[in-house]
Amino acid sequence: MRLLHLLLISIITIPCYAQNHETTIRAVFDEALENGDSYSMLEDLCLNIGHRLSGSPQAALAVEWSKRKMIDYGFDTVFLQPVMVPHWIRGKEEKAKILNAKTIGSKEVNVIALGNSIGTGENGITGKLLEIKEISDLEKIGKKNIEGKIVYFSRPFDQxxxxTFKAYGGAVDQRVFGPSEAAKYGAIGVVVRSMSSIQDDVPHTGTLRYKEEYPKIPAVAISTNDGDLLSKLLIDDKDLDFYFETHCEMLPDVLSHNVIGEIKGTEKPNEYIIVGGHLDSWDVGHGAHDDGAGCVQSIEALRIIKSLEIKPKHSIRAVMFMNEENGLRGGIKYAELALENNEKHVAAIESDAGGFSPKGFSYSGTESQIEKLNSYKNYFEPYYMFNFSSPGGGADIGALKNQGAAVIGLSPDSQRYFDLHHTTSDTFDKVNKRELELGAAAMASLIYLIDNEGF
Amino acid sequence: MRLLHLLLISIITIPCYAQNHETTIRAVFDEALENGDSYSMLEDLCLNIGHRLSGSPQAALAVEWSKRKMIDYGFDTVFLQPVMVPHWIRGKEEKAKILNAKTIGSKEVNVIALGNSIGTGENGITGKLLEIKEISDLEKIGKKNIEGKIVYFSRPFDQxxxxTFKAYGGAVDQRVFGPSEAAKYGAIGVVVRSMSSIQDDVPHTGTLRYKEEYPKIPAVAISTNDGDLLSKLLIDDKDLDFYFETHCEMLPDVLSHNVIGEIKGTEKPNEYIIVGGHLDSWDVGHGAHDDGAGCVQSIEALRIIKSLEIKPKHSIRAVMFMNEENGLRGGIKYAELALENNEKHVAAIESDAGGFSPKGFSYSGTESQIEKLNSYKNYFEPYYMFNFSSPGGGADIGALKNQGAAVIGLSPDSQRYFDLHHTTSDTFDKVNKRELELGAAAMASLIYLIDNEGF
Structure with missing residues (x-):
């Protein structure tokens, strides 16, 4: 009698669905941590293919590699979406020198050409440096004081x-818009302090955007140590010259692909929940955290769901977007085709903030989507993920928001990301196995919740 | 009229103390992130002194080093507490071999002597291996099957x-108690699978505790890769032998010191809030995360408070505890002297879980202390610290709980800690500057809150 009574109370008071969700999410994390494949996938991608800038032979290899992986995992469908991408090449290694400095004479410094930049040609360029903290200062300083000079944008991260993404957001205008803005006032080249959280000798590349109406001038990033040296020298040495030489160029667009693996939905096969990362990387390091991590976590999320024999109601996809770094063509193409093919996208999740310990998700969408996502928070607290916030999303999935999808970004711990971002240091050994696995499990769990609870 | 109305509402509705606390805590974090010294202190300790096992010359140097640091920062008082510590030395490097294996013949493997272990002598020991997962299995297997053998404790972390501290807690009995328990049944030596979250070739040392009633037998940890190889071979090769050679020995106790820096309280000078880490480390790597990080964060916490001209009501101390790793003598001595000198300890905070991104605090104490600490959580959420929980504390501060102090441990992200713990890999380059600084700021902020809000 007593037992029956207890059982009855249990049935009445414990919401059955919630208990099942918790059990399933626990199984997802267990699978990722005990039998996870994300780390060995990333090792393979990083060590056997390496960096993979859009248009490069390695990017083409990465397309084949991820297609093969997803076929081998037995996803229902694996297919490519053709997309034309920019083909920028770095050419020979950059060189740069401080010249004629009062105190130190001449000194080689560490620079890297910005992505999409034109090259200087074999002779490089030499000019006086004009140090500037804000793009808006160019207008105040005026064309006659800028013409013929190399502009040095030196505003550091606000620590x-x-x-750290906020610090990046507060400095990156210098890299993206600085070159064309300086060209507008007659500058012959641009040097940008690397977008970095730390002091070291490693320069950080990243994209610039030329405006068609101004001359294209060559641009490099300088390491934070060398950048600070420049600032120090320039205090009382207006005569020093700066030399740099880059050999990069933009070639005609080439054909590349998004790679998509799909598990067909049992109830709503034409409604999609997708999870993705971008397959391209900059042409230095391994592109391990940016964004090999997001790619393997996305494949792993589907692998986990399949291996636990969860049958999703919606179709779910792992999407390897091509060309996030210097064009976003893959993300745009994916959204175009979704519209064209009448694929209703319920939610799109992206991991593109590093393979570090996941702390939560950030998202944008309708009020009811956001409310629903907020309500999932409790399921993740046992996994030390407390940070559920809006707005958020991801570059590659941004265009799906207009089609009604909630766009969701995985939020990992951000402290180490900009030490490595877009550098030779973004290598496989910087990734921790468990941190990577926890992120994959978090994304698989969120897919599961959205699939079952919807918006 | 409208403005006045708004101002009145502000005055009425915003609790003034809370606003001040928030402003002060923000200033603490700003100071740590913009002008922080913890990272350069740790670099100095790691690269110029290095590892510093109790009783070693480096430990003596570290005592002088931390005293000098705190004097240079101008703390009101800096003093040493003499304490006798164990003096264990490793001697020549360890050697170990699998012998007579059916499939691979003989093979060198990576081992490290456990701290406090006796050595094998020049000839090493050779024996058949008995693989065991649980100490309690020894009783079932019985003396006649154990006598003369080397017991291999192979239970891995539960991933x-x-x-990860839970996984460590679930495996570390093998290392601490395994050797004496095996000796009880006549084993001649012990091999323990390294206490590690990852698969690699690096063995992890750490303390064992001999029971006086059983013979002391030598014990080593084997790397996870080599340990798993052993397990694999042992499945169908009961005849293989294992050889290991260690040259460690326990010498007579030597004099060492806790190092204490103090800022005198303005209202309750004989009531103390302390923050600390342990100055000793194992005799491999740099002892960077364990626990150089905790030491420099503790000094930094007081430096921040002083540099912001916060005048604490209680006396606050940064305590460098000696001998946490293989004796805990410093922590015990500190508590003894606190009692002897009638120093009322209100709260003791320890950082000894790595210098990673701080996620919160865990603590033990009276119900009202715990309630109060829980209530501080909101102040830390802007810093992405969400994890305030009980029980908790730290090894060195444990004895202060009996004297009425709340004992509080800083809780950093734990994923990477046991990759490095007690190994040659625990080096300065594994520490991230901002992560270290955030931990120091969190501890300074908590000191400030307890000083002002008490329990």
């Missing part, structure tokens, strides 16, 4: 931000 | 735990 007070706790999330 | 399903999200906090």
């Amino acid at each position: 007070k931000h706790i999330r | 399903k735990h999200i906090r």
Whole structure:
């Protein structure tokens, strides 16, 4: 009698669905941590293919590699989406020198050409440096004081931000827009302090955007150590010259592909929940955290769901987007085709903030989508993920928001990301196995919840 | 009229103390992130002194080093507490071999002597291996099957735990108690699978505790890769032998010191809030995360408070505890002297879980202390610290709980800690500057809150 009573109370008071969700999510994390494949996939991608800039032979290999992986895991469908991508090449290694400095004479410094930049040609360029903290200062300083000079944008990260992405967001205008803005006032070249959280000798590349109406001038990033040396020298040495030589060029667009693996939905096969990362990387390091991690976590999320024999109601896809770094063509193409093919996208999740310990998700969408996503928070607290916030999303999935999808970004711990971002240091050994696996499990769990609870 | 109305509402509705606390905590974090010294202190300790096992010359140097640092920062008082510590030395490098294996013949493997272990002598020991997962299995297997053998404790970390400290807690009995328990049944030596979250070739040392009633037998940890190889071979090769050679020995106790820096309280000078780490480390690597990080964060916490001209009501101390790793003598001595000198300890905070991104605090104490600490959580959420929980504390501060102090441990992200713990890999380059600084700021902020809000 007593037992029956207890059982009855249990049935009445414990919401059955919630208990099942918790059990399933626990199984997802167990699978990722005990039998996870994300780390060995990333090792393979990083060590056997390496970096893979859009249009490069390695990018083509990575397309084949991820297609093969997803076929081998037995996803229902694996297919490619053709997309034309920019084909920028770095050419010979960059060189740069401080010349005629009062105190130190001449000194080689560490620079790297910005992505999409034109090259200087064999002779390089030499000019006086004009140090500037804000793009808006160009207007005040005026064309006659800028013409013929090399503009040095030196505003550092604001270290007070706790999330390093905010510091990046507060400095990256210099890299993206600085070159064309300086060209507008007659500058012959641009040097940008690397977008970095730390002091070291490693320069960080990354994209610039030329405006068609101004001359294209060559641009490089300088390491934070060398950048700070420049600032120090320039205090009382207006005569020093700066030399740099880059051999990069933009070639005609080439054909590349998004790679998509799909598990067909049992109830709503034409409604999609997707998870993805970008397959391209900059042409230095391994592109391990940016964004090999996001790619293997996305494949792993589907592998986990399949291996646990969860049958999703919606179709779910792992999408390897091509060309996030210098064009976003893959993300745009994916959204175009989704519209064209009448594929209703319920939610799109992206991991493109590093393979570090996951702390939560950030998202954008309708009010009810956001409310629903907020309500999932409790399921993740046992996994030390507390940070559920809006707005958020991801570059590659941004265009799906207009089609009604909630766009969701995995939020890992951000402290180490900009030490490595777009550098030779973004290598496989910087990735921790368990951190990577926890991120994959978090994404698989979120797919599962959205599939079952919807918006 | 409208403005006045708004101002009045502000005055009425915003609790003034809370606003001040938030502003002060923000200033603490800004100071740590913009002008922080913890990282350069740790670099100095790691690269110029290095590892510093109790009783070693480096430990003596570290005592002088931390005293000098705190004097240079101008703390009101800096003093040493003499304490006798064990003096264990490793001697010549360990050697170990698999012998007579059916499939691979003989093979050198990576081992490291456990701390406090006796050595094997020049000839090493050779014996058949008995693989065991649980100490309790020894009783079932019985003396006649154990006598003369080397027991191999092979239970791995349970990777399903999200906090790696739980996995460590579930495996470390093998290392601490395994040797004496095996000796009880006549084993001649012990091999323990390294206490590690990852698969690699690096063995992890750490303390064992001999029971006086059983013979002391030599014990080593084997790397996870080599340990798993052993397990694989042993499945169908009961005849293989294992050889190992260690040259460690326990010498007579030597004099060492806790190092204490103090800022005198303005209102309750004989009531103390302390923050600390342990100055000793194992005799491999740099002891960077374990626990150089905790030491420099503790000094930094006081430096921040002083540099912001916060005048604490209670006396606050940064305590460098000696001998946490293989004796805990410093922690015990500190508590003894606190009692002897009638120093009322209000709270003791320890950082000894790595210098990674701080996620919160865990603590033990009276119900009202715990309630108060729980209530501080909101102040830390802007810094992405969400994890305030009980029980908790730290090894060195444990004895202060009996004297009425709340004992509090800083909880950093735990995923990477046991990759490095007690190994040659625990080096300065594994520490991230901002992660270290955030931990120091969190501890300074907590000191400030307890000083002002008490229990």
